[in-house]
Amino acid sequence: MDRREVAALVAYIGRLDPRIIRTDQREAADQLATWHELLDDVPMTTPHGWDARGAARQHIRVSPYPVLPADIARPWESYRRDRLARHTDPTPGVDPDDQAAWTAELIGTRRAVATGSTQPAQYRAITSSQLAPGLRERLRESGSCIPPEVRVALAPYRPARAAREAAVAQGEPDALGVRCEWCQAQVGEPCRRGTAPRTPHPGRLDLAARQAQKAEQVQQSALA
Structure with a gap:
């Protein structure tokens, strides 16, 4: 003043x-x-x-x-x-190789925010839980937010996930959908022999089959 x-x-x-x-x-x-x-x-x-x-x-x-x-x-x-x-520094619009200009723009933006000349720049947040119109139906049709052609292209880079998806597609229980009581692998994690991943332990397969059967019975009861 x-x-x-x-x-x-x-x-x-x-x-x-x-x-x-x-x-x-x-x-x-x-x-x-x-x-x-x-x-x-x-x-x-x-x-x-x-x-x-x-x-x-x-x-x-x-x-x-x-x-x-x-x-x-x-x-x-x-x-x-x-x-x-509440301010998150936006990327300066100057050449990043020009260190002096880069620093000057950052400082200038912070000073403008601190003195109330401009509003803080904040990361965009999720503001609503509502799905976009039609998205729920598309997810129901595809079964996943990853398109099938993308899933096929990714298969060589994540063989464990690809094998799991193939087994589920053939009607087998999702072994990684339950916790392994033998090696203590958590849901979504492969069973291990020492530190190396291995195929699911038989007990885990049995548990997954029982849970799948129970879920099917519950669904049938609800329909009845």
Whole structure:
């Protein structure tokens, strides 16, 4: 804030809390100089939510003590920290080989976010659990979000997964769909001999078959 903005802020606070009003001209000048010295780097307002008058008004509402410059500066520092904590540095648009320009753009973006000139850049998040129209039906038809031709192309690079899918397609139980009680392999993990993967242990195959049979019986009962 420049001196005029500080003077306007002090006058605004004086209307809400007359205790800070200075009637002596020299005292008023000293008060203005002190506030300007302490709030020189604090803006009066920003385009995105900060208002020094709001910080002063909130203090007057909840505190019995007169407003001090620190009561404006503290909320401003909290405002800056919160914005930087929510900011994820976007990739600069300059040549990455130009280290000076790259660093300067990062610093400039952070400074703009911290001072409220621009909004924090955040990673996009999942905002809804609703599936796109028609997606559920397409998944039901294909049985997977991976197209069949892609699955075939990936088979040489993941032989264990390909063998599992082939067995399931032939009507065999999904052995990796249950935990192996022999080698303690978790669901989705292959059985092991020492540290090397091996075919599923017989007990795991039996358990998978029993669970598949039970699931089929439950489904038949529900249909009946």
